[in-house]
Amino acid sequence: MDFLNAHLLSLILFFPTLAALVMLFLPSKRVGLLRWYAFLVSLVPLALSILLWFQFDPSREGFQFEERYIWYAALHSSLHLGVDGLSLTMVLLTTLLTPLAILASFSITDRVKAYMILFLLLETGMLGVFLALDLLIFFVFWEVGLVPMYFLINQWGSANRDYASLKFMIYTMGGSLGLLLSIQLLGVLFQTYDLPELYKAWNALTEGTLLGMSVSTVKTIAFWAFVIAFAIKVPVWPFHTWLPDAHTEAPTAGSMILAGVLLKLGAYGFLRLVLPLYPLEARMYAGALALLATAAIVFGAFGSYAQNDFKRLVAYSSVNHMGFVVLGIAAAALAAGTADARIALNGAILQMFNHGLSAAGMFFLVGVIYERTHTRNLNELGGLFPLVPVYGGILIFTSMASLGLPGLNGFVSEFLVVRGAYPVLTSYTAISMLGLLFTGAYILKAIRQVLHGPLNEHWAHGEHRLTEMTPREIVVMAPLMALILLIGVWPSWILKVINEAVMRLF
């Protein structure tokens, strides 16, 4: 037990990779074995992170379960892991969504072994970002997670996958260049990549000149380099254009993870790196950030409403929802230290978690219908509710969470963001409420086009007859729906952890 507690984070982090290595030696013909193996091993990190959740003491200062191993001593970078309330929430989200995504992938029949291995590696990549307390390690995991996702889209995606996967990869890598260069600058300046040390050292550096420019200029440039890298990942308008392509072309489980976890990496970067490292710059440019966030909310909603492709519609809704996260972050940057800022941040972090649940659920539901009909065109669907009542019920439930219906999780977090942002960013918040209106519009449009209206007879008879959700598919949705409802009616269990973290961080 002592061993477990002392190495809990590295176990969570590397277990999927070890499992993937073992998987290399399993016979690739035994598809059933591979699927169940992948699913069962992905439950281990989940169990460990639930253990972590209960062992974690929210009221304690600083990072917990810290571990440190020598990695690249010549550059003064070590494998330094640790969690606080912020990363803990994200770790739980990641380890929860991965088994569900793997379960959702049981319908994959092509090269199952390679697919599952990539998925497990992807999990390590994502967890590493959330657990890293070393800037270089953060970057390592930040980039390395791209590779499995690239191949998942490129190999198992739909028609336009080549374009989408390359765009995803190059967009993100290109966006990370500035981040890479800024990280190098920090490393050269302070001879360390350890985050807690960098927080102190970088913030203490205010006077003088660097590279022939004043410190504040350099900091501003580095700030924007960080912001652009994370803004692309979130994505914030106008850096969002990779997202609809990647989400649409990715296989179902890939979209679940993309929307559920990968987008959170960007928001997490804002919270873990940008706000603590650049409090002054963040405050100065919070208005610009809020403008982009509002644009993401409004244009995301409009964009979503305009789609006739079910999956693309859900993809644009991610832009819309993640806009609220960034709005909350912008408000917190502007009003740092006040109660408003904390409320907004609570909302933003909870919104990250909530969007992870509902977006993963929505993409899965799109996948369910696509697997049966092989179309995502909303005009070819219609009136399906009587054919698949269970599916219809689940779709409506999940959509309502996404829409922000009180009683479900989306409402809690969006309310908190809006409540926190309103006093400091009044006009932007007001405009983004307009976006919220359109959120309702596009979600109702999707429900109408899929479930209601005249029945498309094509799906009612013969070989195309639509079948109900299988028990496996319901099992995928059940935990998501349970959490959506739980956070909706009783958010304090998770907000307690988040709030303690927010109080300490900002």
Next chain:
Amino acid sequence: MQFPFLSVIVFTPLVAALIILMLPARRKDLVRSVALAAATLDLILSAWVYLTYLLQGMDGYQFVEQYSWLPTLGISLHFGVDGMSTPLILLTGIVMFTGVLISWGEERNGVSAGIQDRPREFFAFLFILASGVFGVFASLDLFMLFFFYEIAVFPMYLLIVIWGWVVTREYAAMKLTLYLFVGSVISLVGALAMVWTAYQNTGVLSFDLLHLEQAGFSAEFQRLWFLPVFLGFAVLGGIWPFHNWSPDGHVAAPTAVSMFHAGVLMKLGAFAALRVGIMLMPQGAKEWSWLILGLATVNVVYGAFIAFVQTDFKYVIGFSSVSHMGLVMMGFATLSREGLLGAGLQMFSHGVMTALFFAVVGMVYDRAHTRHIPDLGGFAKVMPYPAIGFIIGGLVSMGMPGFSGFIAEFPIFMGVWKTQWLIAVIAAVSIVVTASYILIIVRRVFFGEASEVLLHHHVGDVTPLDKLAIVTLCAFMVGLGLFPGLMAPMVGRGVDYILHLLGGA
């Protein structure tokens, strides 16, 4: 007296070449077996040297041997390795081993992979070349360094002209040899000037590198001679604008020779430029580092863009080598701890990576009979190992964290930040360009629609030996990427010594 590891490593290929030449030409498999045995022996010995150095304190030059050769001129056979050269000895062992593996090939169903034409002579020449390469990395004597350098370059000509790609082999071989000879002659003149000046300064006539380091060359002398000596060697390192021979040479050479060529020979140039140019004339290096940095930046960025537009599979890799070797030169030019550390690691990392690239290109070409990228496609289905190997190599090439390329490139960029931050920003562009062309090639060649070539030529899978070669090379790239502690401390000690020379000047 301890076992003379370095002499055995250096001369094993030479002895093996002589044995191979005495075997009957028809017994091809016997020839290959002897070659493989020799290569395996060298790999084991070089791994032994590497591990011993790593585990035993990593202090200065080790495995030192000195035999008097021409005492009147102060020339001796003086071997020894330090943190900079030990990884390169290991690299040569790896490339030699895998080069023999993939040259074994097979002949069936009209597929003629590997070397089927006169393997006896092929392996003999290849091993003479290998001896030369080992010799340069191990030499602590300037004369011997040149001696082995020329031994390494000359067989290249024959190997390309006889076994090369029919279309361009004469042109490429001639171009390569002329470029390299001209470069080395210029360096040689500089080297002789150094020896003569050292004689005048100290009264001792000696070609010993450790002696020359202490010769106290005047600032004037260093300013004058650094550039010719450095650039003369750097030609072999592929520095712009003298890189021209290299893509042509790579493409025309048979697979194992391309592996040697890009994997090891280019490091020979870079290493010699460092060992003779920078380490003997540190003052001159400081004087001219801005120029080297500028040229290397062109290498990095221009090389990447040129690689991007190639349609010949092998030319892409050829130009990517130009781009990556630019990073090595760039690391040298920073003259800083991080830059030199990265350059040392990059020499190893790039060597393994590009050897893998050329091996894979060769496997595809031998079976598809074309390297025209638009004509290829869908090869991952029939040859999964080369596909996965190429992907891993590609990730190394684009500097993806978790692989050796990142471990090497990151410190180089840190070094550049210290010297001239603008260059770091410009050079970073190459990362995205590299990622683009690698991903596009992976998609076109290995995935996508099955091509005409694939369907009509009955392309089959590669041999088990090919797979072994791929797995070996990949293991080193991933291993170093995950555990930089396996090599970085060693190179770091080598860098300490160079910094000591730089500081002492």
